[in-house]
Amino acid sequence: MNDVASADRPTAKDYASDQELRWCPGCGDYAIVAAVQRTLADLAVSRDKTVFVSGIGCASRFPYYMATYGFHTIHGRAPAIATGIKLTNPELDIWVISGDGDALSIGGNHLLHVLRRNVDIQFLLFNNEIYGLTKGQYSPTSRVGTRSPSTPTGSLDRPVAPASFALGADARFVARSVDTQRDHLCNVLKRAHAHRGTSFVEIFQNCIVYNDEVFAGFTEKDVADDAQIRVEHGKPLIFGKERNRGLRLAPGRIAFEVATLGDGGVGEGDILVHDENNRVLASMLAELMPPAFPMALGVLYCDPAESFEAVVAAQIERAEADAPDADVNALLRQGHTWQVRS
Amino acid sequence: MEKAATRASDGEIVARRELETVVVRFAGDSGDGIQLTGGQFTQVTALAGNDLTTFPDFPAEIRAPAGTTYGVSTFQINFGGRRIMTAGDRPDVLVALNPAALKVNLADLAPGDQIITDVGAYTERNLRKAGYDANPLEDGSLKKYRVIPIDISKQTLAAVKPIGLSQKDALRCKNLWTLGLIYWLYDRDRQPTIDWLGRKFETRPELGEANIAALNAGHAYGETVELEGEVKGFAVRQAQIEPGLYRNVTGGEALSWGLVAGAKFADLKLFLGSYPITPASTLLHLLARLKHFGVVTFQAEDEMAAICAAIGASYAGGIGVTSSSGPGIALKTEALGLAISAELPLVVVNSQRAGLSTGLPTKTEQSDLFQAVFGRNADSPLAVIAACSPADCFEVGVEAVRIAIRHMTPVIVLSDGYIANASEPWLIPDVAEFAFEPPEFHTEADGFQPYLRDPDTLARVWAIPGTPGLEHRVGGIEKDYDTGNISYDPANHQRMTDVRAEKVARIADDTPPQTPQIGEESGRMAVVGWGSTFGPIGRAVINLRGEGYDVSHIHLRHLWPLPRNLGALLAGFDSVLVAELNTGQLKMLLRGQLLVPAEGLNKVTGQPFKISEIEAAVRTRLEKDLEKDNERRRVR
Numbered sequence: 001m002n003d004v005a006s007a008d009r010p011t012a013k014d015y016a017s018d019q020e021l022r023w024c025p026g027c028g029d030y031a032i033v034a035a036v037q038r039t040l041a042d043l044a045v046s047r048d049k050t051v052f053v054s055g056i057g058c059a060s061r062f063p064y065y066m067a068t069y070g071f072h073t074i075h076g077r078a079p080a081i082a083t084g085i086k087l088t089n090p091e092l093d094i095w096v097i098s099g100d101g102d103a104l105s106i107g108g109n110h111l112l113h114v115l116r117r118n119v120d121i122q123f124l125l126f127n128n129e130i131y132g133l134t135k136g137q138y139s140p141t142s143r144v145g146t147r148s149p150s151t152p153t154g155s156l157d158r159p160v161a162p163a164s165f166a167l168g169a170d171a172r173f174v175a176r177s178v179d180t181q182r183d184h185l186c187n188v189l190k191r192a193h194a195h196r197g198t199s200f201v202e203i204f205q206n207c208i209v210y211n212d213e214v215f216a217g218f219t220e221k222d223v224a225d226d227a228q229i230r231v232e233h234g235k236p237l238i239f240g241k242e243r244n245r246g247l248r249l250a251p252g253r254i255a256f257e258v259a260t261l262g263d264g265g266v267g268e269g270d271i272l273v274h275d276e277n278n279r280v281l282a283s284m285l286a287e288l289m290p291p292a293f294p295m296a297l298g299v300l301y302c303d304p305a306e307s308f309e310a311v312v313a314a315q316i317e318r319a320e321a322d323a324p325d326a327d328v329n330a331l332l333r334q335g336h337t338w339q340v341r342s
Numbered sequence: 343m344e345k346a347a348t349r350a351s352d353g354e355i356v357a358r359r360e361l362e363t364v365v366v367r368f369a370g371d372s373g374d375g376i377q378l379t380g381g382q383f384t385q386v387t388a389l390a391g392n393d394l395t396t397f398p399d400f401p402a403e404i405r406a407p408a409g410t411t412y413g414v415s416t417f418q419i420n421f422g423g424r425r426i427m428t429a430g431d432r433p434d435v436l437v438a439l440n441p442a443a444l445k446v447n448l449a450d451l452a453p454g455d456q457i458i459t460d461v462g463a464y465t466e467r468n469l470r471k472a473g474y475d476a477n478p479l480e481d482g483s484l485k486k487y488r489v490i491p492i493d494i495s496k497q498t499l500a501a502v503k504p505i506g507l508s509q510k511d512a513l514r515c516k517n518l519w520t521l522g523l524i525y526w527l528y529d530r531d532r533q534p535t536i537d538w539l540g541r542k543f544e545t546r547p548e549l550g551e552a553n554i555a556a557l558n559a560g561h562a563y564g565e566t567v568e569l570e571g572e573v574k575g576f577a578v579r580q581a582q583i584e585p586g587l588y589r590n591v592t593g594g595e596a597l598s599w600g601l602v603a604g605a606k607f608a609d610l611k612l613f614l615g616s617y618p619i620t621p622a623s624t625l626l627h628l629l630a631r632l633k634h635f636g637v638v639t640f641q642a643e644d645e646m647a648a649i650c651a652a653i654g655a656s657y658a659g660g661i662g663v664t665s666s667s668g669p670g671i672a673l674k675t676e677a678l679g680l681a682i683s684a685e686l687p688l689v690v691v692n693s694q695r696a697g698l699s700t701g702l703p704t705k706t707e708q709s710d711l712f713q714a715v716f717g718r719n720a721d722s723p724l725a726v727i728a729a730c731s732p733a734d735c736f737e738v739g740v741e742a743v744r745i746a747i748r749h750m751t752p753v754i755v756l757s758d759g760y761i762a763n764a765s766e767p768w769l770i771p772d773v774a775e776f777a778f779e780p781p782e783f784h785t786e787a788d789g790f791q792p793y794l795r796d797p798d799t800l801a802r803v804w805a806i807p808g809t810p811g812l813e814h815r816v817g818g819i820e821k822d823y824d825t826g827n828i829s830y831d832p833a834n835h836q837r838m839t840d841v842r843a844e845k846v847a848r849i850a851d852d853t854p855p856q857t858p859q860i861g862e863e864s865g866r867m868a869v870v871g872w873g874s875t876f877g878p879i880g881r882a883v884i885n886l887r888g889e890g891y892d893v894s895h896i897h898l899r900h901l902w903p904l905p906r907n908l909g910a911l912l913a914g915f916d917s918v919l920v921a922e923l924n925t926g927q928l929k930m931l932l933r934g935q936l937l938v939p940a941e942g943l944n945k946v947t948g949q950p951f952k953i954s955e956i957e958a959a960v961r962t963r964l965e966k967d968l969e970k971d972n973e974r975r976r977v978r
Contacts, residue, residue: 017815019815019827019828046810047813048807048808048809048810048811048812048813049807049808050807051807053654063815063817064815064817064827064828066815067813068813069807069813069814069815070814070815070816070817071654071657071684071815071816071817072815072816072817072818072819073650073653073680073817073818074650074676074677074679074680074818076646077646077647077650077677079647080615080642080643080646080647080648080650080651080654081650081651081653081654081657082654083640083647083651083654084613084615084640084650084651084652084653084654084655084657084658084662085654085655085657085658085807086654086658087613087638087640087651087654087655088611088613088638088654088655088658088659088660089658089659089660089806089807089808091808092658092807092808109643109644109647110643110646110647110650112643113642113643113647312638312640315633316633316636316637316638319633319634320633320634320636322634323634326634326635328599328602328603328606328635328773329772329773329774331599331602331632331635332589332599332770332771332773333587333589333770335589336385336534336589336590337587337588337589337770338388338389338587338588338589339585339586339587339588340391340583340584340585340586340587340588340769341585342585
């Protein structure tokens, strides 16, 4: 990008397009777009090498607000479009922006496959547990009993847990953050950007119009410290206002229990240490639910593997190296031919 | 001309009977190697200097239960000493390797046609599986045909006995024994097949040896044993064929090479996103083997992902291709709308199959024309072109890439199951003949807008990610005519709808005017076709003209937009007959677009037109017209 190449450090504004943001006043998306712009500035990425791809939904308007390349596509299909872009030009830095309906209902299949293929993109799922753009129907992440225009007496189907879904699909990077936790979100986004392969980030995002305060139980200031655990690789799984509560394995069971430091001789050594390479641990963390347990935030899992576009390119390079003189005329004449004489 | 001859058992030279053209149909169980047998016969027949066309027809089931009628696989070849344009209306010779094969194919034979069949396969069990109460070889029901019953199973077992295979493996050489006999019957050279068998069974030489022994034994049988009905073998003279280097080519092969050539001319990475579907998967298989041309093939999770990945490829500066058959194309429809709205190049191949829904996956039909031209929500114009024969797919592949890039539009290529799988000899061209100017990506940041248009073609600029200073956003929401930003302005939507339509209409300025393939530019009747009906219409029109009928053949490659001069051309004919394998889609298109009083000749049986069907339709109409003319004259 032209101006980033200059000596001045870029600012978040350098990554904002000239388009006016058109989300509802108070929408969590404002905070997320600001965090993403700040992250890009901190990383000083090239605007011209960066592509934002989205599907359909409130979140999917995101690319219009970025001063990078952007492709606002169709409902659920952004992962497939992004895969085609990355396979064609692996140099591009691709962010897919999606919501819970886009990624887990109509696009559930594409999310599954982009994760298992491990295409090198950042996949941000704005989870607000509701359909916003279509005016408030319950979504695949809505909790049982959600009252909405399509479920006036309460929804009946059980929700999908995005992070658990991603881990089940063999995602190699799974993280969580919250729209309003700017610094935490920026750090998670930086980790996602640094990871080669699909980086799956679930962002709890408040829909002020149709599902206000749905995450208040663990995001409100007065409860946050006790209802969240910010996991960090190599550090004990400790949380709470007093930093005196921790997660340990319940004796004789494969399950967490919350232990209070100092209670009955519990010391820091009794608390589990977060290992982001451990998928079993990540799956257990992903399933923790307030109020019994804190909501786990941060990088739950990071265990890099070869990315899809890299192995695809390598296979083609090998084939090209083995046949350096590939020529269409020769191709047409391969195999059985015969000469007809006049 | 060389006098064809054959040696009878007593060493006496006997003249072979000369034939101008022959249609042979090989039929047997899916596991009998029928397609392979047909393929070998095709190759040696091309080498013998005959022109030819083939028609493989096989069941949708991969391994249908042996001996059943629905497990019958057939391969038909029409070859001869003149230009061969179809696989033949009906077989002159039916080679039936079991009772089921006889039962399924008998209806296509005429009295006097020859049947070569393996009596060894007419066991009680096989007869029952084929649904015969009595053995048709014994109950007189085949009286009107010339049946040559041979115990091919027994002969094959005897021939390969010295090699010591298991009974099962030995019997699998039955098709080669039969092929040997047919080679003798039509005086074909065995050597290319012997060489091929040697290569094929390099790692299992005993199987190669057995198959070669069976081939030779079948040939020797023809030479030495007096066949029922005193068949002495036939000679089919060489056709007048344009000199040059030839190969056999299927539509799938020719299309894959055409796309590769088009991408080379365009200097773009070829990207195929595809999801397996019969009969379109061939293109995926073939392009997957061309990685050394830099081709990226992506087997997507579904049809939507396949086209979306291809759209992503074009967005990133490659040429995206996606390939499917009707039901799969239906699933791609929404994404096609996006590609039209984002005005990106894209090639969409539809190998049409018969029927709605799942229909008849391995049979052929042309019923997706409306789907291609109109089958999307809203006004969503794109280009539609059709291949008319296996070899034509090469040129059509190049043309699709050219139009897509030059006009920044999706192009639908209509092929069908018949074209994709059938083969014909092809005078291999120099690909340079088809070269076109590569596109230029936009790089100038000054005055850049994503929907800047070429004043002639109205194609928008192609500005790809990675280009400094051109960062912009596109998508499926209606865009402002100038800036490309989201616009809900009513007048702007009208203007954008109009310009998208006009852009596609102007493709017709860039394609050649329509001329008749056969016959004059005006006259009593034009038979109009598109796609794989080319052969039967062409042969019928040639035959009819030989009989003195004033009829021309007009075959369309460009179906949308239609050629600029088509209305004027058709107006020069008293009547227009549109022959197509659907219930009248091109007919309606021509009526609607050109106001010509076209009539339809339509068929949807999953089988190609017979030449005789087209001849009969033309004769009936022209004779009726003649009567009417005469009556009018009498009245005056």
